[in-house]
Amino acid sequence: MGTHAKVEEIHPSLWRATQLARAHGRVVETGYPVLSCELPGGGWPTGALIDLLVSQSGVGELRLLLPALVALTPRPVALLQPPQVPNALGLSYIGLELERIMRLSGATSADALWSAEQILRAGTCGALIFWAQHVRASSLRRLHLAAQSSETLFVMMRPLAAAQDASPAVLRLALRPSADGLVVDVIKRRGPAASEPIAVSLQPTPLLMSTRRRTLRPLEVSVSDTVEPAHA
Numbered sequence: 001m002g003t004h005a006k007v008e009e010i011h012p013s014l015w016r017a018t019q020l021a022r023a024h025g026r027v028v029e030t031g032y033p034v035l036s037c038e039l040p041g042g043g044w045p046t047g048a049l050i051d052l053l054v055s056q057s058g059v060g061e062l063r064l065l066l067p068a069l070v071a072l073t074p075r076p077v078a079l080l081q082p083p084q085v086p087n088a089l090g091l092s093y094i095g096l097e098l099e100r101i102m103r104l105s106g107a108t109s110a111d112a113l114w115s116a117e118q119i120l121r122a123g124t125c126g127a128l129i130f131w132a133q134h135v136r137a138s139s140l141r142r143l144h145l146a147a148q149s150s151e152t153l154f155v156m157m158r159p160l161a162a163a164q165d166a167s168p169a170v171l172r173l174a175l176r177p178s179a180d181g182l183v184v185d186v187i188k189r190r191g192p193a194a195s196e197p198i199a200v201s202l203q204p205t206p207l208l209m210s211t212r213r214r215t216l217r218p219l220e221v222s223v224s225d226t227v228e229p230a231h232a
Helices: 061-071 088-093 109-122 137-147 160-164
Strands: 048-054 077-080 101-104 127-131 153-159 171-177 181-188 198-201
Touching: 048 061, 048 137, 048 160, 048 181, 061 127, 061 153, 061 181, 077 109, 109 127, 109 137, 137 153, 153 160, 160 171
Parallel strands: 048 153, 048 171, 077 101, 077 127, 127 153
Antiparallel strands: 171 181, 181 198
16 A cells, blocks of 8 residues: 555545545535535435434424435335324425325334334335434434435434534534524534534425314325324
């Protein structure tokens, strides 16, 4: 090896502290250039654990992911333990086919963790979004390892307080609502610390923001940031 070889050329896992790491595998475009330019590889990494940390559900976290979910067509999208009833009209409006969506729940936390691991190991879903409150570090490592065997976009929605805990996630973002959308704080990424929060403008639609109660047919599922809590 030459003495002047670049550090980042030695192994894909290496990067300089002053620069963003290269993506190990595929990334999915976020749909928000201001965010993409701050992420290693320029998008959401697949085959790895991503932490999105929120103070409460419904701040805009799903709207943030919607461009990526649409881009993953036609692969299915699994919603595991969502805290709210998905909104079928909202999904249809933004172009996410209802047939692609699977809404899943487990009787216990252990069941939900097992389901997440099986979905990741199967590798048939384009994305898995998993809402969880308290997860052991050992369980996070198992899920991250399972994710590495696939090209699934794997996102865990967790409380903002979890930012203080160690995590094997390759990307951890804290999301705070703002007048125009979200303020994104980079908690962890493969690269230098972010110099300042990222302001991401979200474009709401009347359907996604509607507060009217809707009756869904048994097989209809979708996603919305502002619908009423689920009554399982």
